[in-house]
Amino acid sequence: MNNLPKLCCMLILILVGPLAQAHIASNGFLTLKVDGAQVSGAMELAIRDGELAVGLDHNSDGKVTWGELRSSQTALQSYVLGHLRLGGDAGQCRVGFSLVQVNERTDGSYLWLPFTADCGVRLERLSIDYRILDAEDPSHRGLLTLTANGTAQTAVLGGASASGGALALRQFELEHPSSWSAFSEYLRAGIGHIWSGIDHLLFLLSLLLPAVLLRRPNRWEAVPVAAPAFVNIVKVVTAFTLAHSITLSLAAFDVLRLPSRLTESVIAASIIVAALNNVFPRVTEGRWRIAFAFGLLHGFGFASVLAEMGLPQGARLVSLVAFNVGVEAGQLAVVLAVMPLAYLLRATAFYRRGVMPWGSSAIACLALVWFVHRAMP
Amino acid sequence: MSERISFAYAAVLLSAAWSSLAQADPYVPSGENAVLAELPAGTRYADVSARRLARARVDVAIPLAQFYIQQSRVSGDLRFLGYAEAVLAPWLEKNPPPPDVLVLQATLQQSRHEFTASLATLERAIAARPNDPQALLTRATVLRVLGRYPQADAACQAFSRVVEPRLGALCTQSLRGLRGDLEGAYSALRQVSPQGWLNAEKSWLYSELGEMAVRLGRDDDAQRWFQRDLTLVPTDFYVRGAYADLLLRQRRPAEALALLNGQERFEPLLLRIAIAQRQLHDPGHTQSRGRLRAAFAEETQRGEAVHRREQARFLLEVEDQAKLSLRVALENWTVQREPDDVLALINAANAAGSSAAAEPALNFVRAQGQYDARASL
Numbered sequence: 001m002n003n004l005p006k007l008c009c010m011l012i013l014i015l016v017g018p019l020a021q022a023h024i025a026s027n028g029f030l031t032l033k034v035d036g037a038q039v040s041g042a043m044e045l046a047i048r049d050g051e052l053a054v055g056l057d058h059n060s061d062g063k064v065t066w067g068e069l070r071s072s073q074t075a076l077q078s079y080v081l082g083h084l085r086l087g088g089d090a091g092q093c094r095v096g097f098s099l100v101q102v103n104e105r106t107d108g109s110y111l112w113l114p115f116t117a118d119c120g121v122r123l124e125r126l127s128i129d130y131r132i133l134d135a136e137d138p139s140h141r142g143l144l145t146l147t148a149n150g151t152a153q154t155a156v157l158g159g160a161s162a163s164g165g166a167l168a169l170r171q172f173e174l175e176h177p178s179s180w181s182a183f184s185e186y187l188r189a190g191i192g193h194i195w196s197g198i199d200h201l202l203f204l205l206s207l208l209l210p211a212v213l214l215r216r217p218n219r220w221e222a223v224p225v226a227a228p229a230f231v232n233i234v235k236v237v238t239a240f241t242l243a244h245s246i247t248l249s250l251a252a253f254d255v256l257r258l259p260s261r262l263t264e265s266v267i268a269a270s271i272i273v274a275a276l277n278n279v280f281p282r283v284t285e286g287r288w289r290i291a292f293a294f295g296l297l298h299g300f301g302f303a304s305v306l307a308e309m310g311l312p313q314g315a316r317l318v319s320l321v322a323f324n325v326g327v328e329a330g331q332l333a334v335v336l337a338v339m340p341l342a343y344l345l346r347a348t349a350f351y352r353r354g355v356m357p358w359g360s361s362a363i364a365c366l367a368l369v370w371f372v373h374r375a376m377p
Numbered sequence: 378m379s380e381r382i383s384f385a386y387a388a389v390l391l392s393a394a395w396s397s398l399a400q401a402d403p404y405v406p407s408g409e410n411a412v413l414a415e416l417p418a419g420t421r422y423a424d425v426s427a428r429r430l431a432r433a434r435v436d437v438a439i440p441l442a443q444f445y446i447q448q449s450r451v452s453g454d455l456r457f458l459g460y461a462e463a464v465l466a467p468w469l470e471k472n473p474p475p476p477d478v479l480v481l482q483a484t485l486q487q488s489r490h491e492f493t494a495s496l497a498t499l500e501r502a503i504a505a506r507p508n509d510p511q512a513l514l515t516r517a518t519v520l521r522v523l524g525r526y527p528q529a530d531a532a533c534q535a536f537s538r539v540v541e542p543r544l545g546a547l548c549t550q551s552l553r554g555l556r557g558d559l560e561g562a563y564s565a566l567r568q569v570s571p572q573g574w575l576n577a578e579k580s581w582l583y584s585e586l587g588e589m590a591v592r593l594g595r596d597d598d599a600q601r602w603f604q605r606d607l608t609l610v611p612t613d614f615y616v617r618g619a620y621a622d623l624l625l626r627q628r629r630p631a632e633a634l635a636l637l638n639g640q641e642r643f644e645p646l647l648l649r650i651a652i653a654q655r656q657l658h659d660p661g662h663t664q665s666r667g668r669l670r671a672a673f674a675e676e677t678q679r680g681e682a683v684h685r686r687e688q689a690r691f692l693l694e695v696e697d698q699a700k701l702s703l704r705v706a707l708e709n710w711t712v713q714r715e716p717d718d719v720l721a722l723i724n725a726a727n728a729a730g731s732s733a734a735a736e737p738a739l740n741f742v743r744a745q746g747q748y749d750a751r752a753s754l
Contacts, residue, residue, distance in 0.1 A: 025455040027675060042403075047414035048456070055422030062416050067409030101403035102413060106668045107642070109413040112403040136425070138466065139459030141679055156679055 026140040028132055029110070030084070030157065034148035034174055039093060039117040039126070043080050044103055044110045052136045053079045066102070069111055073100045080113060084142075085129040090120030123148075129169045130157035148174040150185065186319040190326020193305050194334075199267055199370065200298055200327075201334055202363050206274035207236050207287050208339060209356060212346040215284040220356055222347040229346075232287070233339055237331070239288035243295025244302060245324055251303030252320050263300040265375040270294035271367035278360035302327060419448055419457070431464045435475050438464050442481045449488065451612045453643045455683075458485055476505040480512045483519075490683050490712065492519050508539045517548055524714030524741060526556050543569050544578065551585045554592075555716070557746025563589045580610045588619060592716060594750030596623055614643050621649040626751065630656035641665070644672050645687050652694050666695055685709035689721045699728035710738055716749050723752050 026049055032041035047064050050056050054075040056064045077097045086093040098114045119126075126146070133140035142157035157170060194200055211232035213220040223229045250256040274290060277283055283290060306323055345351040406413070431438035442461040449457035462485060468478040479502035486495035496519055502512045513536040520529035530552055537545025546569060554562035566586055571579045587602035603620035606613055617636065624633035630653040637653070640646040647665055654662035673688050682688075686709050692702035703725040710722050719738045726735035742749075 025679070025681075026459060027679070048416060048420055051414075051416055051422055052420065052425075053422075057416060057421060060421075060423070062421075063412045064414045064416065065409065066406035066411040066413060069413060070409075099405075102406055103403040106671045111413075114403075136428075136463060137456060137459035138462045139455065143675070143678055154678070 026133065026137050028140065028142045028158075030128075030130070030142045030144045032086075032126070032128075032144070032146045034123050034126065034146070037088070037119050037122050039086060039119060039123070040115075041117070042112055042114040043084060043132075044112050045132070046107070047109050047111055049133055049137070049140065050076060050111050053083075053133060069100060069102070076100065076111065076113060080115075080132070083131040083134065085127075086117050086119065087127040087129070088119035088121060088123045089125070093117035093119035123174055125174055126172045127169060128157060128172065131168050132158065134158070134168075146172055146174075183318050183322040186322035187326040187329075189305070190302075190323040190328075191330040192326075193302065194327050194330030199271060199367070200301070201331065202367065203267070203271045203274055203294065203298065204237070204240060204291075204331060204335070205338065206271060206278060206360060206363055207240075207291050208233060208335065209342065209360065210278055210281075210284075210287070211236065211339070212343045213352065213356070215281055220352045222352070226343065229339075229343055233335065235288040236291045237335060239292040240295040240298070241328055241331075243292045244299030244327075247296045247299030248302045248306070248324060249320060251300055252306055252316070257303075258297075258300045260300075260304045261374060263297055263304070265371060266294075266297045267301050268367050268371035268374055270297060272364050272371065275360040275364035275367065279357050279364070417448070417452060417454070419444060419460070428460075428464060432467050435468060435478070438468055439475075439477050439481065442478075442485075446481065446484055446488070453614055453645075455489075458488055461485055473501075473505065476502050476509060476512075479505070480509060480515065483512070483515050487515060487519050489681075492523055492712070495519050510536060510539045513539065514548065517552070521552060521555070522713050522715055524745075526552060526745065530556075543571075543574075547578075547582055547585065551589075554585075554589050555745060555747055557748075559589060559593060559748045563593060576609050580606050580613055580616070583609070584613070584616045584619070587616065588716075591619070591623060591751065592749045596627065599623055614640065614646055618645050618649060621646070621653070625649065625652055625656070628656065630654075634659070641668075644669065644684065647672075648687050648691055648695070651691075655695065669695065682708070682712075685712065686718055686721050689725055693721075693725050693728055699725060699730075703729040703731065703734055707734065714738075714741065716747065719747075720749065720752050 026046065028046075028049065029044040030041065031044070032039050045053070047056065047069070050069070050072070051064060054072055056068050056072050058068050058071070080097075081095060086095065095115050095117045098116075101112045101114070103110045103112045126148075128144070130142045130144075132142060138159065140158055144153075144155045144157050146153050146155070153172065155170065155172070158168075210220070212223055212229045214223055215221075247256070251258075270290075274294070277287075277290070302323070306320070342351065345355075427437065427441060431441050442464045445457045445461035445464065449455060449461070461481065465478055465482050465485070468474055469482060474482075479498050483495045483498040483502060486492075486498060496516065499512055499516045499519070502509060503516070506512065513532050517529050517532035517536055520526075520532060530549065533545070533548040533552055536548050547566065550562045550566045553565075563586070566582065566589070569582060571582050574582075583602045583606035587599045587606065590596070590599035590602060600620070600623060603616050603623070606616045607620070610616075617640065621633045621636055624630070624636065633649060633653040634657065637646050637650050641650060647669055651662060651665035651669060653659075654665055669691055673684070673691065676682070676684060676688075685705055689702045689706035689709055692698040692705060696702075703722075706718075706722040706725040709718055719742055722738045723732075723735045726732050741747075
């Protein structure tokens with residue numbers, strides 16, 4: 001009886017206190033991207049979880065350094081090989097790792113193990129057997145992001161030991177979009193890009209603003225009838241479209257690629273040139289040539305968006321055409337909305353002495369800011 | 378209109394969830410000696426051997442699991458609960474499991490807010506060992522959180538019969554404070570002399586007194602109790618949070634921020650930091666808000682809802698999303714019914730302009746005769 005209060009005290013030490021727990025439990029992040037029979041991806045684990053799995057703190061000073069992590073690389077890789085299995089229709093995929101890196105998240109540093117997996121045949125579905133930290137921390141979960149053909153799905157993996165192992169193996173059906181759904185998806189992406197990526201529109205508008213005017217020495221004059229304005233607009237839009245379609249296709253099929261910093265900077269520069277040409281006119285006839293020349297570079301800009309989305313296997317051409325049609329439709333909608341207004345206003349001083357010099361200057365300034373941002377890292 | 382705002386906000390949360398998953402900007406640290414993580418006690422790979430031993434010997438398993446549960450209390454780190462779970466798992470498969478293991482398992486479930494599961498486990502433990510003080514106290518605590526006061530009282534009475542009277546009184550009086558006699562319970566507990574008690578037991582007493590004083594509207598008293606507790610147990614982040622709430626309510630954000638300095642890794646305290654920063658127009662607010670968003674998104678992705686009360690407050694007091702906050706507060710109310718849960722619900726309902734939504738909570742509070750100066754109850 002004498003011992004009872006003491007025992008009780010020890011136990012109460014555990015009990016008394018908050019119901020609120022502070023930290024989120026252990027999460028690993030598994031990112032997978034499926035391309036045909038190949039899966040590229042990365043397994044990301046908190047450094048602490050890596051320590052628990054294989055022991056990273058070699059000198060036992062309670063700290064894990066980059067040197068220690070790097071020298072544990074092989075151990076980590078074989079741990080992941082043993083606790084994470086990917087499988088396709090031809091059985092287990094063969095996994096090969098690249099060098100370990102580090103990623104910062106809100107709750108600290110994570111080790112980042114990139115890998116590629118060869119699954120033999122084109123994947124229709126992917127099975128994932130996730131048992132990482134299963135024995136060490138049953139509350140560990142793997143948060144999966146699986147991307148296939150431009151569609152991402154997420155899932156929570158792990159927790160197998162709690163369910164007697166039943167939950168470890170999971171099957172994921174991979175989306176294989178029909179040609180039509182790919183078409184509409186890429187069509188929408190094209191429209192979306194032209195409207196959100198305002199730089200292409202500003203370039204085009206800068207070239208189109210003077211289309212309803214004629215240049216006389218030292219002043220702008222309204223075109224008397226609609227026909228020449230219309231012809232101007234069609235020429236510029238067609239030249240721009242033709243040019244960026246050419247380079248977009250070349251880039252999409254990996255014939256020609258330019259570094260994105262270069263293209264993004266030149267796109268900004270092209271807006272400056274087009275806008276300044278309205279303030280200090282140099283090229284007054286045949287602006288379609290500017291549209292064509294710089295349009296080639298804008299095409300590479302579109303291509304980088306497309307590269308991020310990835311072109312679906314088997315629907316590459318359809319998707320490319322769809323994206324391009326989307327871009328054209330988006331820009332045509334803007335042209336149809338703005339140019340009739342410009343035509344109506346063309347004779348006003350507001351348009352000729354306000355919009356032309358000052359609107360164009362504003363565009364040039366904005367583009368200059370972009371240029372500085374893009375050209376200088 | 379506000380529906381639309383909520384929808385937009387849901388989109389923001391989704392994209393936060395997405396970016397917390399997709400967040401990947403891995404890098405190679407600059408030097409071999411760059412420290413990536415410091416390992417808390419009990420998280421070393423070397424400890425794995427102790428865990429292996431715990432599989433064979435229950436006299437190793439129980440103190441090890443206790444150690445991990447305590448570490449999770451002190452550090453607020455949910456990973457430790459996973460470690461404890463791993464240690465207990467093989468013993469729970471025994472038929473019947475050792476009662477101590479059941480009690481620890483129930484504590485673990487309670488810490489994860491799995492209240493129903495915790496009660497079921499406790500029932501088995503108490504059936505095997507009717508006078509186990511830890512089991513009885515855990516039962517009283519869980520029932521109290523659930524608002525099942527008559528049953529909680531019975532558990533407290535049973536607890537009182539097996540421990541020293543002062544501890545028993547602490548259990549029964551704090552319950553009485555929720556059942557219509559706050560004033561009487563407060564003065565009864567003030568008579569209790571904690572002489573000869575362990576720090577953890579004193580801390581229990583002071584935190585109950587502090588919370589009672591808050592509900593009585595005696596903020597000066599409450600502040601003294603909280604300070605006394607924190608001097609004794611600086612790691613008591615539950616009381617630190619309650620103290621911070623008091624300061625924030627009194628519009629003393631600078632003092633709250635000083636109190637919480639260096640506690641960012643505890644999400645419930647980070648929430649108070651974000652609120653204080655907001656009151657102070659502190660530029661650090663954006664970062665705190667981003668970290669909280671990511672943390673709640675990860676929790677949601679895992680399908681867990683340990684922090685619903687905090688999430689409701691976050692939505693209301695940081696994100697200005699009254700309607701969403703109300704939804705979360707209502708969900709929270711179906712799970713737990715402490716005075717802070719009532720408060721979160723009333724505040725959300727009032728801000729959302731639908732005070733009727735708090736009616737179930739108000740009925741409960743009226744039926745119990747519960748008084749809370751903060752909600753003018």
